[in-house]
Amino acid sequence: MSRLQERLPSLHLNDDNVTPFVSRVPTPDRAPMASQSPDTKITRESPVRAPSSVPVDDAVLPFEVDALDLRGRLTRLGPALDDILTKHDYPAAVGKLLGEAIVLTTLLGSSLKFEGRFILQTQTDGPVSFMVVDFQAPDRLRAYARFDAARLTGLADSAALLGKGHLAMTIDQGPDMSRYQGLVALHGGGLEEAAHEYFLRSEQIPTRVRLAVGEEWRGGDGRATHRWRAGGLLMQFLPKAPERARQADLHPGDAPEGTPAHDMKEDDAWIEGQSLMATVEDVELIDPDLSGERLLYRLFHERGVRVFSPLRLQAQCSCSRDAVASMLKSFTAKDRAEMVKDGKVEVTCEFCSSVYQFTPHEAGVEEGAA
Numbered sequence: 001m002s003r004l005q006e007r008l009p010s011l012h013l014n015d016d017n018v019t020p021f022v023s024r025v026p027t028p029d030r031a032p033m034a035s036q037s038p039d040t041k042i043t044r045e046s047p048v049r050a051p052s053s054v055p056v057d058d059a060v061l062p063f064e065v066d067a068l069d070l071r072g073r074l075t076r077l078g079p080a081l082d083d084i085l086t087k088h089d090y091p092a093a094v095g096k097l098l099g100e101a102i103v104l105t106t107l108l109g110s111s112l113k114f115e116g117r118f119i120l121q122t123q124t125d126g127p128v129s130f131m132v133v134d135f136q137a138p139d140r141l142r143a144y145a146r147f148d149a150a151r152l153t154g155l156a157d158s159a160a161l162l163g164k165g166h167l168a169m170t171i172d173q174g175p176d177m178s179r180y181q182g183l184v185a186l187h188g189g190g191l192e193e194a195a196h197e198y199f200l201r202s203e204q205i206p207t208r209v210r211l212a213v214g215e216e217w218r219g220g221d222g223r224a225t226h227r228w229r230a231g232g233l234l235m236q237f238l239p240k241a242p243e244r245a246r247q248a249d250l251h252p253g254d255a256p257e258g259t260p261a262h263d264m265k266e267d268d269a270w271i272e273g274q275s276l277m278a279t280v281e282d283v284e285l286i287d288p289d290l291s292g293e294r295l296l297y298r299l300f301h302e303r304g305v306r307v308f309s310p311l312r313l314q315a316q317c318s319c320s321r322d323a324v325a326s327m328l329k330s331f332t333a334k335d336r337a338e339m340v341k342d343g344k345v346e347v348t349c350e351f352c353s354s355v356y357q358f359t360p361h362e363a364g365v366e367e368g369a370a
Contacts, residue, residue, distance in 0.1 A: 051293035051307075059310040060110040061292040067303040068269040069244075072235035074292050075106045076285075080315040081213075082228040084143050087353045091149070092215065093156045094128055095228060098145040099213035100158060100191050101133050103232035105143075107209065108169065108195075109135035110311050117172040124186055126163025127151035134351070140316045142351040158190040167194045199236075206237035206245055206270050212282035231285030235277055237270040245270075276300060317352035324349075324356045328363050336365045 057078030064071045081102060085095045101120055109118030118135045122128075130146040147161075155161055164186055171180040184198045192209050199207035213230040237245050244267045276299050284295055296305050324347050328336060339345045345363040347356045361367075 051291070051297050053291050053294060055288060055291045056310055057288070058313045059292075060106055060313065061296070061310045062110075062308040063296050064306050065273065065300045065303050066306065068273050068300075069237060069239040070235055070269075070273045070300075071238050072233065073107050073110060074296060075103050075110075075230070075232040075313075076292055077103060077106070077230040077313070078227070078288065080141060080313055081230050083315040084141065085228045088144060090145065091147075091152055093152060093161060094145055094147050095215075096156075096213045097128055097158050097161050097191075098131055098133075098143055099228060099230045100211045100232075101131050101145075102141065102143050103211050103213070103230045104191050104195060104209065105133040105135050106141070106313060107232050107234040109137065110313075112137040112171070114173060116174060116177075117170075119168075119170040119172065121168045121170070122162060122165065122186065123168075124163045124165030126161050126165070127155060128161045129163075129165075134318075136318065138311065139313050140318070141313055142315065142317045144350045159188055159193075162186055162188075162190065164188055167191070167198075169198065206266075208235050208274055208277050209233070210277065210280055210285065212285040214282065214286045216286075216288065229286040229288060233277065233280060233285065235273060237267065237273060239267070239269070272303075317349060317354065319349040319352060319354055319356075321356055325358070325362070328358070333364070333366060336363055339363065340365055 055076070057076055058080040059076060061074040061076070062072070063074060077099075081099055084102065085099065090098065101122070105118060105120045108120070112118060114137065116137055118137070120131075120133045120135075122131045124130075128145055128147045131143070133141070133143040135141055152161075167184045167186055169182045169184075173179070182198055182202045184194045184201075186194055192211055195209040196207065199205050210233040211230075212232065213228070216227045216229050217224050218227075219225075239245055280295075280299065284290060284298075287295075292310070293307055296307060299305070328339075328345070328347070331339075336345070340360050340363070343360070345358040345360065345365070347358075348354070349356075
């Protein structure tokens with residue numbers, strides 16, 4: 001049976017807007033992972049329906065494959081991504097790389113269970129020297145990239161665009177709470193590789209990530225329209241018995257030459273999950289006509305897959321005139337005076353390209369100082 005011709009599965013529903021769907025295997029009486037759906041109870045008596053064929057853009061779809069002890073999230077981005085990228089008219093290669101960073105941020109940031117922020121940032125020696133994606137729970141996204149146009153010629157690979165440096169992931173729980181930050185060294189690899197390295201070294205959770213970004217061109221009214229689209233898949237192995245998720249020890253670094261590397265056989269369920277995820281193609285992740293539920297069923301229908309209510313996303317910057325005015329007050333009087341050009345102070349938001357203009361008086365510049 002080909003992956004494009006599978007039959008419809010049966011899906012279980014309940015009153016909590018949870019839509020677990022199962023095929024060919026019974027649904028175990030097991031609660032979903034708390035970070036996905038904390039107030040949900042799944043029962044064998046849940047109603048049944050077919051998976052939705054309606055695509056949902058700008059959303060994260062949590063899921064679980066209970067038979068394999070897998071939990072994950074599927075991101076599909078359309079208008080929100082297009083809004084962020086087109087505000088800056090990035091070259092295609094830069095837009096694709098920043099799109100990957102945005103998708104990765106949604107996969108990680110959407111697991112926050114509080115009104116905080118998840119910030120992903122890269123700083124490297126490559127043509128795209130700086131990127132930042134700001135996710136403000138529960139749904140607000142903004143991002144921008146800094147690049148050297150002269151060094152982009154002939155480069156399209158994400159790893160080559162990044163170069164070497166580091167990736168930082170920051171969780172900001174608010175002004176009265178400490179920040180948590182994880183750092184990953186970038187050695188010439190892409191963002192997928194960096195995410196795998198982070199989970200291996202910091203979280204020590206078997207994790208796989210897939211990221212895909214593409215440009216969609218459609219004809220109509222005698223002209224072609226361009227839109228950005230993206231998708232991503234994060235899958236983790238979270239068995240009840242922690243020893244099943246144990247991974248090989250990291251290289252000690254200072255071990256004597258010739259010391260054999262520690263080897264650990266992977267669990268069969270995790271091997272199967274990775275094999276299934278490896279079959280996902282980029283076009284499936286960004287296909288505007290393929291629903292997230294249908295895609296997950298294509299992957300996991302033989303084992304049974306359960307999905308939960310999608311988490312909606314939107315492109316929205318947090319800048320405002322009042323926020324910019326407060327920021328100007330943090331500069332010294334001399335610095336503010338030097339900002340005056342043509343009788344005004346002009347500030348452009350790097351995230352959304354909004355322009356804010358102030359008179360010297362409004363910017364706190366003393367009369368005669370400019």
